[in-house]
Amino acid sequence: MPELRPPHPRPRVVSLLPSATEVLCAVGGQSLLVGRSHECDFPPGLETLPVLTAPRIGPVGPGNTPAQIDAQVRAAAKQGAQSLYHLFADRLGALAPDVILTQDLCEVCSIDLGTVRNVAATMRTAAGEQPRIVSLNPHTVEAVFDDCLTVGQAVGLDREATNAVVRLRERLYEAGEFVNPYDEGPPLAFLEWTDPLFCAGHWTVQLIERAGCTHPFNPTRIRDGAGAAAGPQQGEKIAGKSVRMPAEVLVAAKPEYLVICPCGLTLEQTRECAADLAKASWWRELPAVRKGRVAIVDGNQMFNRPGPRLVDAYEWLVGWIQERPALIPAGFPWERFAD
Numbered sequence: 001m002p003e004l005r006p007p008h009p010r011p012r013v014v015s016l017l018p019s020a021t022e023v024l025c026a027v028g029g030q031s032l033l034v035g036r037s038h039e040c041d042f043p044p045g046l047e048t049l050p051v052l053t054a055p056r057i058g059p060v061g062p063g064n065t066p067a068q069i070d071a072q073v074r075a076a077a078k079q080g081a082q083s084l085y086h087l088f089a090d091r092l093g094a095l096a097p098d099v100i101l102t103q104d105l106c107e108v109c110s111i112d113l114g115t116v117r118n119v120a121a122t123m124r125t126a127a128g129e130q131p132r133i134v135s136l137n138p139h140t141v142e143a144v145f146d147d148c149l150t151v152g153q154a155v156g157l158d159r160e161a162t163n164a165v166v167r168l169r170e171r172l173y174e175a176g177e178f179v180n181p182y183d184e185g186p187p188l189a190f191l192e193w194t195d196p197l198f199c200a201g202h203w204t205v206q207l208i209e210r211a212g213c214t215h216p217f218n219p220t221r222i223r224d225g226a227g228a229a230a231g232p233q234q235g236e237k238i239a240g241k242s243v244r245m246p247a248e249v250l251v252a253a254k255p256e257y258l259v260i261c262p263c264g265l266t267l268e269q270t271r272e273c274a275a276d277l278a279k280a281s282w283w284r285e286l287p288a289v290r291k292g293r294v295a296i297v298d299g300n301q302m303f304n305r306p307g308p309r310l311v312d313a314y315e316w317l318v319g320w321i322q323e324r325p326a327l328i329p330a331g332f333p334w335e336r337f338a339d
Contacts, residue, residue, distance in 0.1 A: 010032060011032060011098035013032040013099045013101065013155055014033070014034060014101065014131075016053060016111050016116060017037060017039075017102055018040050020136055021042070021046070022308055023148050027157050027161040030043070034050070035049055035050045039300075042309075051091075053085050053088065054086045055085055066193060070193065070195065070196060085111040085112075085115075093119075093122070096126050098126075099131060101136070102134070116135075117133060120133055134150065140235055141314075147307075148161050148165050149165060152164075171311045172311050172314060178324050179211060180212065183212065185214055186213055187213065187214050187216050187253050187254065188256065189257070189258045189286075189288065190205075190259045190303075194260065195273075198242045200239075200242060201239055201241040202238075202242075205218055206235075206237060209237065210234060211318045211321050212322060217243070217250070217253065218239055221237065223237075242263075257294075257320075258289065258294045258295070260337065261297040261302070261304070266298055270296045270298065275339065289339075292338065298334070312332060315327050
């Protein structure tokens with residue numbers, strides 16, 4: 001990893017990505033933050049910071065269903081149109097940040113890297129230099145931990161970042177002690193969108209498999225040359241991005257567990273999406289439904305953000321699947337769904 005030294009002891013930092021904001025705060029850098037995206041809402045205390053982005057597509061709600069949002073996103077991608085998010089360049093420039101945290105993972109989830117680079121090229125810090133862009137692109141749980149180190153180094157909090165990663169790893173491994181590593185486990189379906197159906201990808205599939213279930217819709221594969229990728233080397237098992245999944249594929253897999261966690265939606269919005277799914281003719285064919293193993297989770301906060309709270313999500317997943325309720329973090333935003 002290349003060395004990223006902060007421009008001065010207390011750099012001014014802007015985050016255009018919720019998970020990056022959570023990473024920065026987890027390594028002790030919340031006081032350095034001078035601006036944020038419209039989605040940066042955790043941890044508490046960010047409310048007064050200037051908001052630098054806005055969505056061009058409205059949220060799920062009356063007159064804007066998951067299917068309609070999906071259609072808008074697809075239409076924009078097909079046309080090669082402008083970003084799905086608006087960046088307030090004047091506000092960003094006025095803040096004169098030394099470091100800009102952004103991403104190059106998903107143009108649907110947040111402002112795209114190209115837009116940020118174009119705006120940053122016209123800016124200058126208080127020292128007369130262009131701001132440094134730190135772009136995060138994690139696909140695995142271990143890459144999220146690496147991001148903590150990268151951000152810590154970029155803002156001069158190397159030691160704090162290392163300590164934070166040690167604590168996160170300890171929690172991850174401790175939760176994994178409740179899982180039998182020699183049992184492949186039952187199939188679990190994890191829905192990141194409900195209309196059309198999209199199954200989990202990237203780090204979420206890793207968490208599912210490490211929690212004691214299989215994810216047959218988009219399983220991990222072992223990197224070339226990684227051997228068995230067992231034990232501490234589980235990070236060498238990787239999955240692709242979230243993919244569209246026909247309902248007949250979901251039914252044919254006979255999932256014993258079902259998690260409904262649409263990307264970016266609150267628990268209340270997810271509850272409504274789950275209720276709509278429950279009206280489908282195939283709903284009762286799922287073993288997870290018949291056995292009462294359907295959970296809804298706030299995807300705006302958990303699983304969909306590749307940040308420190310993935311460990312919370314993993315603890316919840318292990319606690320739910322392995323029937324270890326004491327593992328579930330207090331206040332974790334989920335509930336059992338019964339139609």
